[in-house]
Amino acid sequence: xxxxxxxxxxxxxxxxxxxxxxxxxxxxxxxxxxxxxxxxxxxxxxxxxxxxxxxxxxxxxxxxxxxxxxxxxxxxxxxxxxxxxxxxxxxxxxxxxxxxxxxxxxxxxxxxxxxxxxxxxxxxxxxxxxxxxxxxxxxxxxxxxxxxxxxxxxxxxxxxxxxxxxxxxxxxxxxxxxxxxxxxxxxxxxxxxxxxxxxxxxxxxxxxxxxxxxxxxxxxxxxxxxxxxxxxxxxxxxxxxxxxxxxxxxxxxxxxxxxxxxxxxxxxxxxxxxxxxxxxxxxxxxxxxxxxxxxxxxxxxxxxxxxxxxxxxxxxxxxxxxxxxxxxxxxxxxxxxxxxxxxxxxxxxxxxxxxxxxxxxxxxxxxxxxxxxxxxxxxxxxxxxxxxxxxxxxxxxxx
Amino acid sequence: xxxxxxxxxxxxxxxxxxxxxxxxxxxxxxxxxxxxxxxxxxxxxxxxxxxxxxxxxxxxxxxxxxxxxxxxxxxxxxxxxxxxxxxxxxxxxxxxxxxxxxxxxxxxxxxxxxxxxxxxxxxxxxxxxxxxxxxxxxxxxxxxxxxxxxxxxxxxxxxxxxxxxxxxxxxxxxxxxxxxxxxxxxxxxxxxxxxxxxxxxxxxxxxxxxxxxxxxxxxxxxxxxxxxxxxxxxxxxxxxxxxxxxxxxxx
Numbered sequence: 001x002x003x004x005x006x007x008x009x010x011x012x013x014x015x016x017x018x019x020x021x022x023x024x025x026x027x028x029x030x031x032x033x034x035x036x037x038x039x040x041x042x043x044x045x046x047x048x049x050x051x052x053x054x055x056x057x058x059x060x061x062x063x064x065x066x067x068x069x070x071x072x073x074x075x076x077x078x079x080x081x082x083x084x085x086x087x088x089x090x091x092x093x094x095x096x097x098x099x100x101x102x103x104x105x106x107x108x109x110x111x112x113x114x115x116x117x118x119x120x121x122x123x124x125x126x127x128x129x130x131x132x133x134x135x136x137x138x139x140x141x142x143x144x145x146x147x148x149x150x151x152x153x154x155x156x157x158x159x160x161x162x163x164x165x166x167x168x169x170x171x172x173x174x175x176x177x178x179x180x181x182x183x184x185x186x187x188x189x190x191x192x193x194x195x196x197x198x199x200x201x202x203x204x205x206x207x208x209x210x211x212x213x214x215x216x217x218x219x220x221x222x223x224x225x226x227x228x229x230x231x232x233x234x235x236x237x238x239x240x241x242x243x244x245x246x247x248x249x250x251x252x253x254x255x256x257x258x259x260x261x262x263x264x265x266x267x268x269x270x271x272x273x274x275x276x277x278x279x280x281x282x283x284x285x286x287x288x289x290x291x292x293x294x295x296x297x298x299x300x301x302x303x304x305x306x307x308x309x310x311x312x313x314x315x316x317x318x319x320x321x322x323x324x325x326x327x328x329x330x331x332x333x334x335x336x337x338x339x340x341x342x343x344x345x346x347x348x349x350x351x352x353x354x355x356x357x358x359x360x361x362x363x364x365x366x367x368x369x370x371x372x373x374x375x376x377x378x379x380x381x382x383x384x385x386x387x388x389x390x391x392x393x394x395x396x397x398x399x
Numbered sequence: 400x401x402x403x404x405x406x407x408x409x410x411x412x413x414x415x416x417x418x419x420x421x422x423x424x425x426x427x428x429x430x431x432x433x434x435x436x437x438x439x440x441x442x443x444x445x446x447x448x449x450x451x452x453x454x455x456x457x458x459x460x461x462x463x464x465x466x467x468x469x470x471x472x473x474x475x476x477x478x479x480x481x482x483x484x485x486x487x488x489x490x491x492x493x494x495x496x497x498x499x500x501x502x503x504x505x506x507x508x509x510x511x512x513x514x515x516x517x518x519x520x521x522x523x524x525x526x527x528x529x530x531x532x533x534x535x536x537x538x539x540x541x542x543x544x545x546x547x548x549x550x551x552x553x554x555x556x557x558x559x560x561x562x563x564x565x566x567x568x569x570x571x572x573x574x575x576x577x578x579x580x581x582x583x584x585x586x587x588x589x590x591x592x593x594x595x596x597x598x599x600x601x602x603x604x605x606x607x608x609x610x611x612x613x614x615x616x617x618x619x620x621x622x623x624x625x626x627x628x629x630x631x632x633x634x635x636x637x638x639x640x641x642x643x644x645x646x647x648x649x650x
Contacts, residue, residue, distance in 0.1 A: 041576075043562075044560070044561045044562040044563055044575050044576070045485070045559065045561040045576075046485045046561035046562045051484035051485050051561075052484060052485060052486075052487070052488070052549070052555075052557075052558050052559060052561075053484060053555075055546040055549040055550060055559060056546060056550065114543050114544045114545055114576070115542070115543065115544015115545070115546070115559060115560070115575070115576030115577055115578070116542065116543050116544045116576040116577060117543075119541075119542075119543045119544075120543075122524055122541050122543055123523060123524055123543050126524040126525055126526075126541050127523070127524070127525070128519075128522055128523060128524060128525035130519075130520050130521075131520065131521050131522055131523045131547070132521070133521060133522075133523035133545065133547050134523040134524070137523065184547075187521070187551075188517075188521075188550055188551055189517070189553075189639060190517065190551060190552065190553030190636070190639065191550070335550070339553060339554075339555055341508075341553065341554055341555070341635055341636060342493075342495055342635070342650075344497075344498065345495040345496060345497060345498070346495070346496040346497075346498055347493060347494070347495060347496075348493070348494040348496075349491050349492060349493040349494065349508070350468075350479070350481060350488065350491045350492050351488050351491040351508075351555060352484065353491075353493055353508075353555065357484075358484075
């Protein structure tokens with residue numbers, strides 16, 4: 001509690017051209033994303049790369065990335081409130097703001113990609129409780145409400161004592177929410193790429209890593225823009241945490257593929273991802289494993305880079321690159337691989353049965369995805385401008 | 400158009416109402432008489448039918464399957480460019496080749512109207528639904544176009560409307576941004592009951608030769624049940640336990 005009483009928070013006050021330039025670029029890209037979605041809605045989805053074979057595409061990669069990262073971004077607040085680690089307390093407010101911003105961005109993409117986004121009210125009023133999707137609508141909106149309340153309790157001095165139970169509730173909620181997102185795929189028993197209970201815990205560790213990577217980048221960016229002191233001892237902790245989470249993602253990916261490899265019926269699918277799947281194999285080994293896991297791990301743990309801030313930023317960016325590759329393989333790769341309706345036969349049809357389904361994302365869906373990401377970052381940066389979210393400074397700790 | 404649509408959309412609600420009314424009447428009129436009603440009675444034998452198809456692939460040539468597809472297109476007013484990956488296909492021609500012997504056969508593939516349809520399970524709004532008579536449909540008024548049902552269907556039975564449509568037929572309301580699939584010619588079934596013949600079956604059944612049987616799987620006396628009992632048939636992906644209402648012979 002000592003840290004808490006001495007810690008002072010303040011709105012971001014900078015007015016440099018750089019700062020406003022960043023905000024304007026983010027706002028323009030978010031608006032462009034909106035316009036792209038409107039165009040998709042008017043013309044129909046045939047202007048996208050998505051088809052009746054690959055029904056979920058790039059928008060879903062972006063959306064799931066943001067939603068998964070959102071629950072992970074809350075992690076630092078949870079570590080402070082739930083696990084009582086006082087060192088993380090100064091970062092708890094931004095952690096909550098960022099998680100809301102990322103979730104809003106992700107949900108906006110999902111909503112705008114619907115065939116009938118105008119039917120949002122239908123989605124909010126008709127529930128099929130056997131559908132994990134319907135549950136997710138409740139989990140996501142509940143998450144936003146709970147984290148907003150949690151944020152308020154943290155910021156209001158008189159209510160501060162309630163922030164711990166609220167933090168516990170938010171933590172419990174996110175632990176249900178992320179497997180809920182993973183289960184969107186885990187429950188698809190018909191598709192060999194999915195149909196694994198491992199997707200639920202895999203998505204949890206992915207959320208830890210992805211959310212923290214975004215957190216680190218935005219924390220360092222906003223401190224630099226506002227010329228606040230950020231001692232490397234604070235970054236050191238985040239560096240270790242990111243290394244741990246990235247290793248955990250790698251571990252779960254290895255276990256996932258090993259269990260799949262054990263069953264003969266999955267050999268063809270594993271061969272597709274790991275050996276001869278073209279773009280998917282390339283994405284897996286080079287982008288997901290190489291650039292997204294191994295290289296950042298090396299950068300985070302290399303003794304010579306322990307004090308390098310730029311190494312931390314680059315490692316965080318690489319984790320995000322790996323995240324996109326990983327989600328692209330899960331979402332698009334899983335659909336590109338054909339359904340096995342007639343085992344033992346060579347299958348051909350007018351509806352592209354039995355072939356690897358092609359998918360080439362169009363500019364529109366890319367712009368929609370980028371718009372969601374920039375919109376989320378914009379919300380977070382505006383949040384720390386209008387509210388005292390960020391610590392006035394994070395100087396070296398006095399032991 | 401409105402009446403046809405109402406007929407399709409309101410049917411389950413009306414059935415549910417009639418069913419609960421009947422249940423209420425039973426409890427009021429005959430207490431003590433009916434002591435026990437098996438919980439899964441509707442799955443096996445009851446007077447509620449379960450409509451299904453039996454497709455004899457041995458009796459189908461490639462041109463027969465083509466005839467099925469064009470009959471469905473005419474009946475429901477959809478068309479599909481063979482090169483298009485986004486056009487809807489309610490029914491499609493599948494060519495199977497035995498990898499060892501090289502033996503080939505052709506079959507029509509459509510919504511199999513599962514008893515336990517994954518598309519209905521995953522639909523967030525309940526737009527994807529199964530009628531009491533086993534027909535799986537999409538309510539075009541509550542479908543939000545999320546395509547989760549297409550992800551869940553093991554048979555690739557569903558299509559998403561990627562473009563604006565015009566000149567739709569009254570029996571098959573369709574709309575851009577929603578998902579659709581074979582309705583088992585529900586408009587014919589609601590009109591003719593067990594005498595109905597879906598368009599695909601009508602196209603390939605002749606006086607001297609029959610390839611597709613339509614009927615009530617719950618009625619042991621129906622022609623389809625008799626034939627299933629005598630000759631057996633394959634349920635595609637039977638391992639998934641979905642119990643499709645469309646069965647295949649000769650696979």
